Amino acid sequence: MSDEYNQKNAPLEAQSSDTISGTSGTPSKDIDYVRPAELPEQDLYHGHSFITKWIFCQDAKIIGVQYFLTAVFTGIVGLVLSWLMRLQLGYPDLVPFITAEHYYQFVTMHGMIMVVYFLTALFLGGFGNYLIPLMVGARDMVFPYVNMVSFWMFFIAVCVLMASFFVPGGPTGAGWTLYPPQAILPGTPGSNMGIILMLVSLSLFVIGFTMGGLNYIITILQARTRGMTLMRMPLTIWGIFTATALAMLAFPALLVSCIMMTLDKMLETSFFMPTIVQAGEVLDYGGGSPVLFQHLFWFFGHPEVYIVALPAFGIVSDLISVHARKNIFGYRMMVWAIVGIGGLSFFVWAHHMYVSGMNPWFGFFFATTTLIIAVPTALKVYNWIITLFRANIRMNTVMLFCLGFIVTFVNGGITGIFLGNVAVDIPLSDTYFVIAHFHMVMGIAPLMVIMGAVYHWFPLVTGRMLSEKLGKWHFWFTFLGAYSIYFPMHYLGFIGVPRRYFEMYDSPYVASATGLNEFITVAALIVGFSQLIFIYNIVSSLSIGKPAGKNPWKANSLEWLTPEVPPAHGNWGEKLPVIHRWPYDFNVPGAKEDYITQTTPPSEVISAEVEKT
């Protein structure tokens, strides 16, 4: 039991920031007043052996690192697959073992790995686990044991996914959308064991993620420290929270479509399978609806885009604010934009299906909702830019990645407005324009944030700084290289080069596309290899990096204010922190320093003109 907590009269009355700081109701004249603890001290599991401390670990910080490393490993597999695809596209027949079947398998596995096993796991599993308890002032996630099981479920899901590379027939080659009927019929590579392992792996991922997601949501809702109101949470937490809520509601559709397709494959049910004649022979299937799968899949698939994007939005807001030494412009607007985008993302899914043959009126409705979602998104972009306007910007690696994010995100967002309109989408769909769009908006942009976040939080996790010099090289290679990859793809799309084609043979646009394809391939190889700078930077900084000390960025948010850096098990030592303000009090007029941490009581900064939060 903590000394502030009294079981009998645990205060359950509501308290907004007004009553917390004692301005209304005035339970106390003390301006530093924060009402007492509602919750007893958390009962924590303390590992003693190597296995319970590092492997089956129940500490969210270690679990976050485990998630991070596993996700990065799968991400590197995805990166290598993209190289192989690019080699085939740029220099057909250069690599003899890339046949058409292998190419489709690489396309499929690259897509699925990057979207689900890399980005989702990295943002929510990695950053979520590490940052949520620290940023809201909890000792750990609320269910540490479930959290541990969540990681190991994810780990098994990754193992099952990787196993599909080694089964007869190889992994599935149905494209990451796994559309039936082709996904489970002979003729598609990996239509036996490959697709089954993919579906099993996805189901395991959903189960594991549900366990983790419950932890994230409840830690944020029910385990914040004293004074941490919802509107004092860093935007990182808002982004992760909303993304997790989306995941809890979107992954069920994926699970259901996986179950139904597994049954179609293994028991020959006909949920998604129409009557099919194959090689002159009528199959046993009949009466099912392939479009139903598309609806289920995209009801998951579109929120999935925002499951990846919203944590990136949140994290980048915090990084920009810290490194521009200025409060985030329109904090409340940013929060409502995140929540609004999250809500709207459930009503736009069929814009992925304009060419699927669904009722044309659907296209009309979904084009409208798609364009509406651009409003809160654009609002966020404006707010980032206004935050940077006349700010005291530190041009370090973190800020460079943030700026890179804004640029790539605006680029990808604008092409999204093109594709959201049915009339423009129909000629452009299934061309490289689509590839360029979604790689810009949900590939490169979130990746920029991840890299910026690694440079930002590496000192917290390891206690050492990453090298700025290598970091800048890494940024410019990545940013310029990624632009050289995806910017020409817009043009390829306009001249009609179709996506997912193994080879163009003697198509009329080949002449102008060949040179560009070669250029893109070379750029992709360079960008990929330049990530070695990043890996080298991380590995070498672990031992030779400059010691970071406490709060090296002079940030306000709680994760930097632990008694030990890196934070120890239980995070906060003897007493939980008490929060008096939001995390964005930078350059406040009248304050001695250019930042006021969240734990600084008002009486210590009496002359500062802080915003009331």
Added chain:
Amino acid sequence: MSDNSLNNLPGGFKGMSHDMGSDQTAFKGVQWGKVMMWIFLLSDTFIFSCFLISYMKGRTSTVVDWPNTSEVFSLHVGGVPVPLLLIAIMTFVLITSSGTMALAVKYGYEKNRKMCGWLILATAIGGLTFVGMQVFEWSKLIHEGVRPWENPFGAKQFGSFFFMITGFHGTHVSIGVIFLFIYARKVFRGDFDNGKRGFFTTMKSDYVAIEILGLYWHFVDLVWVFIFAFFYLW
């Protein structure tokens, strides 16, 4: 805390948002485990909704006629087909078990260990009976030739959806029954009275766990009502 801070709080919707947005907890005085179960059930609701919506889509768009459900599901009593007989009994048993579960929660909070334990056991037996009758119904249909991939009475999707959705629900019931038996044992042993630490989680046991299990059980019953309506009454 003094009362006068409460007097100054706004009412209505604004008051609610003050409540939710205040520090420490969004839902005042609700245990972590209970919030977890509610949110899990919300997620599970989406799973069942996806299943049932797929079923509606499959049923309305199939080219072969859907079988006449009141014939397919009827039981023959003395040579006379009685529609909805088995299903009425199944539903009655399951709803009754919800009642015993609610009573178990009440006695649990009153720390009436014996009553609580027996009522959980009764709930578990109700659930087991339900699963047993489902096994009977499945084997009857299988005996008549209905399979996930074919159906002698009409559209083959009937078998697919029926076995998949009732199977998924039956799995939920079975998991619930397993936990009910485990909890009954824990109650009789007195784990919830002396706060014995869990074998896996190492967390202290508390009677709130029974309410959480109760939430799950009521949810499973509620889902059954929808499955009942969509499969047997439509």
